[in-house]
Amino acid sequence: MKCPNCGGNNIQIQAVNESILKNKHHSIIWWLLIGWWWVFLKWLVFTVPALFIKIFGLGHKRQKIVNKTARKYVCQNCGHIWQ
Numbered sequence: 001m002k003c004p005n006c007g008g009n010n011i012q013i014q015a016v017n018e019s020i021l022k023n024k025h026h027s028i029i030w031w032l033l034i035g036w037w038w039v040f041l042k043w044l045v046f047t048v049p050a051l052f053i054k055i056f057g058l059g060h061k062r063q064k065i066v067n068k069t070a071r072k073y074v075c076q077n078c079g080h081i082w083q
Contacts, residue, residue: 001073008077016072024062 001011026035043050074081 003075003078003080004082005080006075006078008075010076012074012076014072014074016070018068018070020066020068022064022066024064 002009003011070083072081072083
């Protein structure tokens with residue numbers, strides 16, 4: 001393998017882990033069947049506790065981490081990085 005930048009043969013392969021934080025959302029079917037009345041009922045009955053939870057960030061976070069592993073090639077002569 002040769003470096004596309006300088007043409008050198010001194011190449012190192014590294015595995016790089018990339019973490020991405022994604023928000024989890026309900027599907028459209030959930031919103032059509034359950035979500036529209038559940039959210040309304042929750043805010044109607046539990047207005048003060050729900051506001052308290054929203055303001056102070058209590059409760060569960062609907063986020064997940066997605067890990068991707070990618071191979072990166074690094075030229076030891078010129079420092080060029082590519083996939």
